[in-house]
Amino acid sequence: MKLQKKAELLKQKLLNLGPVLPGSISEQWNICGTRGCQCKDPKNPKKHGPYCQLSFSVGGRSSSMFIKKEDITEARKRVRRYQEFKKLTTELVGVYVDLIREEGFGRTKE
Numbered sequence: 001m002k003l004q005k006k007a008e009l010l011k012q013k014l015l016n017l018g019p020v021l022p023g024s025i026s027e028q029w030n031i032c033g034t035r036g037c038q039c040k041d042p043k044n045p046k047k048h049g050p051y052c053q054l055s056f057s058v059g060g061r062s063s064s065m066f067i068k069k070e071d072i073t074e075a076r077k078r079v080r081r082y083q084e085f086k087k088l089t090t091e092l093v094g095v096y097v098d099l100i101r102e103e104g105f106g107r108t109k110e
Contacts (some may be wrong), residue, residue, distance in 0.1 A: 003099045010092040020085050021078035023056025025067065054079075 001009075029049035031039045038046045052072050055064040067075045 003095055003102065005097045007092060007099065010088055010095065012043070014085065014088050014092070017081050017085055019078050019084040019087075021054065021056070021075060022058060022082050023054050023064075023079060024081060025052055025075060026055050027051070028053050028066075 027050035029047035030051065031047055033044070039048055052069070052075070054067055054068040054075060055062070058064070060097050
């Protein structure tokens with residue numbers, strides 16, 4: 001496949017991905033501040049949860065957010081799409097490098 005055509009195909013795949021989310025999703029279990037709560041039982045504590053949490057970095061800044069139970073399926077899809085996004089962009093950059101090697105800077109389209 002010609003490099004220019006491969007670049008166009010990769011860009012189309014990127015456009016068709018849909019919303020993405022960086023990071024990873026984990027389950028969290030918490031202990032509350034209420035005296036006498038079952039989560040503080042010395043013999044058989046029962047922590048509150050699970051709560052799903054997305055941890056991520058954007059622009060060098062780390063953050064996290066809790067995800068509602070009804071949104072967890074969509075959030076997981078978006079995290080998977082982000083992995084695909086990273087793969088496609090890496091591949092696209094590689095194609096652009098190959099194009100420069102083949103055609104030089106002044107002869108490539110774009």
